[in-house]
Amino acid sequence: xxxxxxxxxxxxxxxxxxxxxxxxxxxxxxxxxxxxxxxxxxxxxxxxxxxxxxxxxxxxxxxxxxxxxxxxxxxxxxxxxxxxxxxxxxxxxxxxxxxxxxxxxxxxxxxxxxxxxxxxxxxxxxxxxxxxxxxxxxxxxxxxxxxxxxxxxxxxxxxxxxxxxxxxxxxxxxxxxxxxxxxxxxxxxxxxxxxxxxxxxxxxxxxxxxxxxxxxxxxxxx
Amino acid sequence: xxxxxxxxxxxxxxxxxxxxxxxxxxxxxxxxxxxxxxxxxxxxxxxxxxxxxxxxxxxxxxxxxxxxxxxxxxxxxxxxxxxxxxxxxxxxxxxxxxxxxxxxxxxxxxxxxxxxxxxxxxxxxxxxxxxxxxxxxxxxxxxxxxxxxxxxxxxxxxxxxxxxxxxxxxxxxxxxxxxxxxxxxxxxxxxxxxxxxxxxxxxxxxxxxxxxxxxxxxxxxxxxxxxxxxxxxxxxxxxxxxxxxxxxxxxxxxxxxxxxxxxxxxxxxxxxxxxxxxxxxxxxxxxxxxxxxxxxxxxxxxxxxxxxxxxxxxxxxxxxxxxxxxxxxxxxxxxxxxxxxxxxxxxxxxxxxxxxxxxxxxxxxxxxxxxxxxxxxxxxxxxxxxxxxxxxxxxxxxxxxxxxxxxxxxxxxxxxxxxxxxxxxxxxxxxxxxxxxxxxxxxxxxxxxxxxxxxxxxxxxxxxxxxxxxxxxxxxxxxxxxxxxxxxxxxxxxxxxxxxxxxxxxxxxxxxxxxxxxxxxxxxxxxxxxxxxxxxxxxxxxxxxxxxxxxxxxxxxxxxxxxxxxxxxxxxxxxxxxxxxxxxxxxxxxxxxxxxxxxxxxxxxxxxxxxxxxxxxxxxxxxxxxxxxxxxxxxxxxxxxxxxxxxxxxxxxxxxxxxxxxxxxxxxxxxxxxxxxxxxxxxxxxxxxxxxxxxxxxxxxxxxxxxxxxxx
Numbered sequence: 001x002x003x004x005x006x007x008x009x010x011x012x013x014x015x016x017x018x019x020x021x022x023x024x025x026x027x028x029x030x031x032x033x034x035x036x037x038x039x040x041x042x043x044x045x046x047x048x049x050x051x052x053x054x055x056x057x058x059x060x061x062x063x064x065x066x067x068x069x070x071x072x073x074x075x076x077x078x079x080x081x082x083x084x085x086x087x088x089x090x091x092x093x094x095x096x097x098x099x100x101x102x103x104x105x106x107x108x109x110x111x112x113x114x115x116x117x118x119x120x121x122x123x124x125x126x127x128x129x130x131x132x133x134x135x136x137x138x139x140x141x142x143x144x145x146x147x148x149x150x151x152x153x154x155x156x157x158x159x160x161x162x163x164x165x166x167x168x169x170x171x172x173x174x175x176x177x178x179x180x181x182x183x184x185x186x187x188x189x190x191x192x193x194x195x196x197x198x199x200x201x202x203x204x205x206x207x208x209x210x211x212x213x214x215x216x217x218x219x220x221x222x
Numbered sequence: 223x224x225x226x227x228x229x230x231x232x233x234x235x236x237x238x239x240x241x242x243x244x245x246x247x248x249x250x251x252x253x254x255x256x257x258x259x260x261x262x263x264x265x266x267x268x269x270x271x272x273x274x275x276x277x278x279x280x281x282x283x284x285x286x287x288x289x290x291x292x293x294x295x296x297x298x299x300x301x302x303x304x305x306x307x308x309x310x311x312x313x314x315x316x317x318x319x320x321x322x323x324x325x326x327x328x329x330x331x332x333x334x335x336x337x338x339x340x341x342x343x344x345x346x347x348x349x350x351x352x353x354x355x356x357x358x359x360x361x362x363x364x365x366x367x368x369x370x371x372x373x374x375x376x377x378x379x380x381x382x383x384x385x386x387x388x389x390x391x392x393x394x395x396x397x398x399x400x401x402x403x404x405x406x407x408x409x410x411x412x413x414x415x416x417x418x419x420x421x422x423x424x425x426x427x428x429x430x431x432x433x434x435x436x437x438x439x440x441x442x443x444x445x446x447x448x449x450x451x452x453x454x455x456x457x458x459x460x461x462x463x464x465x466x467x468x469x470x471x472x473x474x475x476x477x478x479x480x481x482x483x484x485x486x487x488x489x490x491x492x493x494x495x496x497x498x499x500x501x502x503x504x505x506x507x508x509x510x511x512x513x514x515x516x517x518x519x520x521x522x523x524x525x526x527x528x529x530x531x532x533x534x535x536x537x538x539x540x541x542x543x544x545x546x547x548x549x550x551x552x553x554x555x556x557x558x559x560x561x562x563x564x565x566x567x568x569x570x571x572x573x574x575x576x577x578x579x580x581x582x583x584x585x586x587x588x589x590x591x592x593x594x595x596x597x598x599x600x601x602x603x604x605x606x607x608x609x610x611x612x613x614x615x616x617x618x619x620x621x622x623x624x625x626x627x628x629x630x631x632x633x634x635x636x637x638x639x640x641x642x643x644x645x646x647x648x649x650x651x652x653x654x655x656x657x658x659x660x661x662x663x664x665x666x667x668x669x670x671x672x673x674x675x676x677x678x679x680x681x682x683x684x685x686x687x688x689x690x691x692x693x694x695x696x697x698x699x700x701x702x703x704x705x706x707x708x709x710x711x712x713x714x715x716x717x718x719x720x721x722x723x724x725x726x727x728x729x730x731x732x733x734x735x736x737x738x739x740x741x742x743x744x745x746x747x748x749x750x751x752x753x754x755x756x757x758x759x760x761x762x763x764x765x766x767x768x769x770x771x772x773x774x775x776x777x778x779x780x781x782x783x784x785x786x787x788x789x790x791x792x793x794x795x796x797x798x799x800x801x802x803x804x805x806x807x808x809x810x811x812x813x814x815x816x817x818x819x820x821x822x823x824x825x826x827x828x829x830x831x832x833x834x835x836x837x838x839x840x841x842x843x844x845x846x847x848x849x850x851x852x853x854x855x856x857x858x859x860x861x862x863x864x865x866x867x868x869x870x871x872x873x874x875x876x877x878x879x880x881x882x883x884x885x886x887x888x889x890x891x892x893x894x895x896x897x898x899x900x901x902x903x904x905x906x907x908x909x910x911x912x913x914x915x916x917x918x919x920x921x922x923x924x925x926x927x928x929x930x931x932x933x934x
Contacts, residue, residue: 034423040346043423047415051449058457058487062472069478149470153478156470160461 045198049205052168056209059164060216063157067222076151079158082142083218091134092214095169098127099207102200109183112190118183121196124203125176128169135166158217165213168206175199250865251819254755262819264348265755269355270334271652274645276359277326282719283366284318287311289716292676296709298697308693309376310369310395316379317399320499321406322362324637328502329354329410331644332417332441334652338746338753339435341426341762346419348817349858354413356827361405364831368398375399378691380492381462383473383484388466394838400463401834407452407459408830414448417441426745428764432526435744436519439526440505443533444498450537451494458487467837482547489540497536499633500600501529503640504571507593510647511575513740514590515582518768521574528567528574535564545616554613561611568604572597587740588662592643595670599635603628606681621691624684630677642669642722650735654751658732661725668718675711679704736798737791743768749793756814758792760807818865826854 036043067079105120139159147155179196182188188195251262263269290311294300303311333351337344345351368374375395377385386396421434421442434442462484464470471477473484512519519525541549541557549557575597584590606628610616619625642665650656683704688695695701738747748770749758766772778784790805800806832847 035425036422038423040419040423043419044346044415047418047449051411051415051453053453054450055453055457058454062457062461062483062487065480065483066472069480074478149468153471156464156472160464160470160472 039194042194042198042201045201049201052205052209056161056164056212059161060213063154063161063217066153066157067217069153074152074154076155077145077147079142079147079154080222082145082147084138084141085218087134088138088214088218091131091138092210094127094134095131095207095210098124098131099204101127102203106193106196106200109188109190109196110193114183114188117188117196118180121176121180121183125173125180128173128176128203132166132169132173135162161213161217165206165210168209172199172203172206175202250861251821252865254819259819261824262352262821264344264352264817264819264823266333266337266345266348266351267652267753267755267757269351270330270332272355273326273330273333273358276355276362277323277330280318280322280326280362284315284323285716285719287315287318289712291315292709292712294693295695295705297706298699298702299694303693305693306373306376309378309691310374312691313375313378313381313399314366317365317375317403319633320379320495321403322358322365324499324633324641325406325410326358327641328441328444328499328637329358329413331437331502331506331641331648332445333413335648335746336417336420336438336441337424338749338757339438339744340421340424340429341745341758341764342420342424343757343814344817345416346424347416349820349823349863350412350416352820353823353826353858354409354416356824357412357830358406358409360827360831361402361409364405364834365398365402368395368402371398380488381484382488383462383481384475384479386462386466386484387473389474397463397466397838400459400466401837404456404459404463405830405834407456410448411452414445414452417445418449421445426762426764429762429769430764432523433764433767433769435505436508436522436525436529437502437505440501440508440529443529444501447494447498447501447533447536451491451498454487455491458484458491461487482544485544485547486540489543490537492543493540494533494536496632497532500636500640501532503596503637503644504529506640506644506647507575507596508571509744510589510593510643511578512768513647513742514585514587514593515579516585517578517582518743518771519574520577520580521570522767524570525574528570531567532564535560535567539564542611542616545613546620558611558613562608565604565608565611572601572604587646588657588659588666589643589647589740591663591666591670592639592646595666596636596639596643599631599639599673603631603633603635607632619684621689622684623680623688623690626690627677627680627684630673630680634673634677642666647740648746649729650739651746651751651753653729654734655729655732656735656739657725657729661721661728665718665721665725668721669715672711672714672716672718675714676708677711679707679711683708734796734798736801737795737804738770738799741774743771745770745792748773748791750791750795750799754793756816759794760790760792762792815864817863820858820861822854822858822861826851826858829854 034040034043038046101120101124105117105124108114108116108120142155149155149159176199179188179199182192251258260268260272263272290303291308294302294308294311333345336342366374371394373393373395375381375398377391377396377399381396381399384390421438425431425434461470461472465472465474471479473479473481475481508519508525538560539557541553542561545554545557575593579594586594606624610619610625610628646657646662683701686700686704688699688701688705695705735751737750739751740747745762745764746753748762762769773789774785775783776786785803787803788805789803790807791799792807794806795804829847829850832850833844834847836842836844836847
């Protein structure tokens with residue numbers, strides 16, 4: 001079925017609230033006839049990411065509040081004593097590199113280079129998966145050291161914050177894999193580049209959040 | 223198409239063949255009438271009506287809880303409720319009125335009116351809009367099911383730690399509160415993204431931001447507040463949930479936790495929430511007052527920017543809820559000052575409404591009475607609010623009935639009066655018939671008297687020291703008379719509500735109101751009542767603030783407004799509407815593609831309370847709910863927003879073919895599987911999608927069918 005091939009946006013779309021007079025003359029540009037020039041989907045993602053900032057802001061605040069609490073008589077070890085900074089640095093580097101491959105995937109699909117797009121999409125997903133695997137390893141190591149989820153204040157806050165981030169990465173991986181499968185089936189044409197871009201926005205956001213978490217939680221001493 | 227047609231089973235993987243209908247077990251719904259049309263609708267107007275009707279049912283429930291509270295407190299040593307049930311009543315009363323009445327009521331107005339007011343055919347993501355409604359409904363039902371499952375939450379709507387912990391609240395009540403608000407929070411967040419994108423992206427040509435009606439502006443500011451406030455309470459709810467269900471230590475004082483963490487998180491959400499509840503009501507009366515004062519709104523830009531200012535400053539005042547929690551003098555002084563400052567933009571609004579009324583040709587319709595009621599009653603509540611910004615005064619009044627009086631003047635005298643103003647104002651637009659003015663005046667005056675009789679005496683009881691949240695009080699404290707008056711007043715409010723119900727029921731027999739019964743100023747009055755499914759036959763082009771007024775009126779030689787001899791409605795209207803020189807629109811042939819109804823939003827929404835029950839009782843329910851959510855998201859993702867086989871055309875020339883494959887965009891999200899993160903992008907399909915060339919012909923009859931209804 002060649003539906004996706006004929007889908008290049010030559011004609012102006014006429015969705016509700018779209019404006020035929022505002023059609024960009026560049027026929028290769030994605031058809032955005034909105035007041036802001038951003039498609040509804042991309043604007044929606046930006047807004048959603050704005051909301052996510054507050055979610056992570058709240059979780060990070062809770063952790064920062066509790067890690068400076070007096071640890072006298074606290075059950076179990078302190079989180080800061082268990083950090084394996086070299087290991088986490090490597091997994092952070094892996095996650096940051098996945099942002100690079102994400103950009104390469106977007107660039108490839110914009111050039112309709114589907115083979116490379118698939119390669120980079122899969123690489124991004126694999127790098128993300130390596131990061132999550134590293135987190136699972138870190139958690140099990142901590143638990144083996146006697147720091148369970150309910151052990152003390154810090155452990156609850158630490159696992160909740162990093163766990164929330166890990167779930168976000170996992171969801172990103174699932175979206176990337178879906179893109180990969182769509183591309184395999186020939187349903188991710190160049191006109192869908194914006195879909196890749198929007199998922200990329202999410203992916204970069206999750207990376208940036210990790211930079212903040214890694215700096216504040218692991219590197220800056222309490 | 224026939225239901226017997228063979229279809230493959232529900233497929234959970236993404237990446238289906240594009241030409242196959244990916245609906246699995248279901249045929250895509252197509253009916254526009256009957257019960258099925260309501261559960262599958264993606265029409266912002268029907269969803270608005272659903273929101274409003276549901277909110278009013280919850281209003282009756284929350285009102286019943288209030289009456290029980292007042293019956294208990296009518297006399298000293300009341301015996302109507304046990305202290306335990308009393309706690310459940312005031313908790314559920316507050317939670318219901320905030321989360322299940324005022325917020326959805328304002329969502330109802332925003333849903334129904336924003337597309338009409340900005341000249342759009344629907345919201346940005348129509349199916350996510352339906353999803354928001356169903357999630358809200360099932361979240362509310364989930365919360366209320368706690369009454370039958372071991373007792374409702376009983377820790378107040380603020381749910382302070384550590385009282386909310388397992389040690390002090392061992393039952394499931396608090397769990398229902400936590401999970402129920404998580405669910406309704408999803409609804410609010412999705413709705414906020416949806417409506418913001420609608421306001422920013424879907425405006426008709428010429429509808430610049432500074433030509434948007436003030437209601438749209440205030441709803442937009444409130445949605446931004448929701449967008450940033452919901453995640454904060456989500457964090458608080460998650461932490462509490464992990465504490466209660468999985469033994470985390472966030473609010474366990476024995477483990478060294480700081481219970482103030484809850485208060486900060488809650489009020490960083492909670493104070494913007496106050497403006498979420500009241501700003502749209504301000505917007506409603508900013509449209510009602512100019513219509514009935516026969517004048518443009520005084521100082522439109524000031525109204526807009528004061529609303530935005532309130533939106534920003536609302537984030538810097540939360541700790542005034544915590545003056546007695548031991549914040550320290552610097553914090554208290556800072557938050558005292560910021561609380562005083564936020565009264566300034568609110569005062570600007572009051573003055574502008576008075577400026578609009580000044581020398582207007584006032585028409586005291588019921589809507590206008592409620593609007594003026596808001597201006598007067600909210601001012602009283604606002605003034606007692608400024609009193610509380612003075613920390614010593616606040617310290618004296620904290621946890622007394624003075625506070626109860628204050629926030630009821632703000633939320634009942636403000637939000638609810640605004641909501642009733644909006645109900646009376648837009649009822650003829652939504653249902654084609656007005657509510658009775660005479661019955662409505664009885665409603666207004668009874669509610670106004672009952673409201674003041676209930677809440678004014680609470681000021682005095684509070685100043686005399688009567689504590690809140692206490693089930694009984696002893697005789698001889700000097701509170702007897704004030705409490706008796708409050709109870710009498712509350713039953714008067716209940717009676718006035720019944721008058722409103724009577725008014726609604728009998729409104730079916732009122733004559734058709736016509737498209738523009740109040741000689742309105744904004745675009746929703748330029749289309750028929752009720753509007754056709756596609757809102758406008760002709761896409762509006764906007765040149766002025768109060769565009770519809772400018773289309774109807776011109777200036778005479780002396781600069782006074784004079785009605786034009788001819789002007790055109792934007793959709794086919796009835797005879798009543800044409801009496802004053804209005805004309806039918808010049809309809810061109812063509813087709814308007816509206817998003818098609820869908821089962822998936824309600825299916826996903828059903829899954830969420832199932833997951834929540836599962837967390838409390840058995841994980842099997844989580845699995846079923848999870849399957850529904852994942853399957854629903856996949857189904858939603860694979861289904862094109864516009865059914866290529868459905869005839870949703872209307873006569874309109876503005877039609878171009880779009881990418882017929884658009885629905886596939888969502889397959890990516892579909893694969894991600896039912897997580898909150900999908901909300902923002904799960905509706906990639908957009909609304910103008912998937913027209914098939916052959917579809918244009920033979921579907922023009924719908925417009926006549928839809929707009930012909932109100933004439934009968």
